[in-house]
Every structure is written in C-alpha cells, then in structure tokens.
Amino acid sequence: MKKTIVTTALLVSCFMICLAAVADLSGKWAGKVDVQGTQYPLLYDFKVDGEKLTGTALTPDGNVDITNGKIKGADFSFNVATSGMDIAHTGKLYADSVTIDLDIDGSKLHSVLKRPVDKK
Numbered sequence: 001m002k003k004t005i006v007t008t009a010l011l012v013s014c015f016m017i018c019l020a021a022v023a024d025l026s027g028k029w030a031g032k033v034d035v036q037g038t039q040y041p042l043l044y045d046f047k048v049d050g051e052k053l054t055g056t057a058l059t060p061d062g063n064v065d066i067t068n069g070k071i072k073g074a075d076f077s078f079n080v081a082t083s084g085m086d087i088a089h090t091g092k093l094y095a096d097s098v099t100i101d102l103d104i105d106g107s108k109l110h111s112v113l114k115r116p117v118d119k120k
Contacts, residue, residue, distance in 0.1 A: 025053070025071065025093050031113035033102065042100070042111055053078055 026048045032039045043058035044066070053069030059082035069078035074093040079086050091100040091113075098113040 025076065025098070028116055029098055029113040030116040031098075031100070031111045033109050033111040035109065042113065043116075044113065057082075059083070 025046050027046060029042075029044045029046065031042045033042055034040075041058070044055060045057075046053060046055040046066070048071055051071055053066065053071045053076050055066045055069070056063045057066055057080045059080065061082050064080060064082055066078045066080060070076060075091070076093070077088070077090045079088055081087075085104065088103040089100055090103075091098050096114070100111050100113055102109045102111070
C-alpha cells in the first residue's frame with residue numbers, strides 16, 4: 001500500500017513539474033543566430049495552450065505568426081514563414097533558457113534564447 005502511494009505521489013510530482021515547464025515557455029524570448037559570420041537577432045513571443053504553441057516571431061518581414069506549433073513536456077516545434085520560406089524550428093525548454101534549431105533549406109542553425117531584460 002505504501003509503495004502505491006509513494007509511486008502515485010512521484011508520478012503526480014513529475015506531471016506537475018512538466019506542466020510548470022510548459023507554462024514557463026510562454027512570453028518573450030530573445031537570442032541571436034550566426035549565419036556565415038553575420039549575427040541576426042531572434043525574438044519570439046510564445047503562447048502555450050495545453051499542447052498547442054502559438055505566438056509571433058520577429059522577422060525581416062516584421063512580426064509573423066507562428067504556425068504548426070506543438071509542445072510536449074519541454075520539447076516543442078513550430079514553423080515561421082518569412083522571405084518566401086517556411087522555416088521549421090525545434091527546441092527544448094530549460095530552467096533559464098531555450099535552445100532552438102532552425103532548418104533553413106536543409107541547413108541547420110542553432111541558438112540559445114533567454115528572456116529579455118526590461119530596461120527601465
């Protein structure tokens with residue numbers, strides 16, 4: 001009986017931790033990606049609703065909607081359409097950062113995103 005209670009408590013704790021991680025992805029994240037020696041800014045504003053990921057990404061075309069967004073635990077994926085391309089993104093949420101991989105015409109680019117600091 002004790003073993004069942006302990007196991008159930010551990011499973012509930014793990015589930016709550018996963019939910020907390022998902023909730024933490026919501027909001028603004030910023031970073032840079034290096035393309036052949038030139039750094040480009042990345043800025044995302046994520047919104048999480050269950051396993052659905054939406055929001056916007058800042059692109060050379062301005063803010064565009066994130067499409068096909070999915071999140072499961074700490075792993076997520078979405079697409080951003082800009083400059084005539086549909087760029088696939090995959091990422092993973094950590095306690096204080098997000099790693100993100102962009103697939104641009106078969107070329108993989110990697111970046112680490114952090115929450116931007118408000119300058120008041």
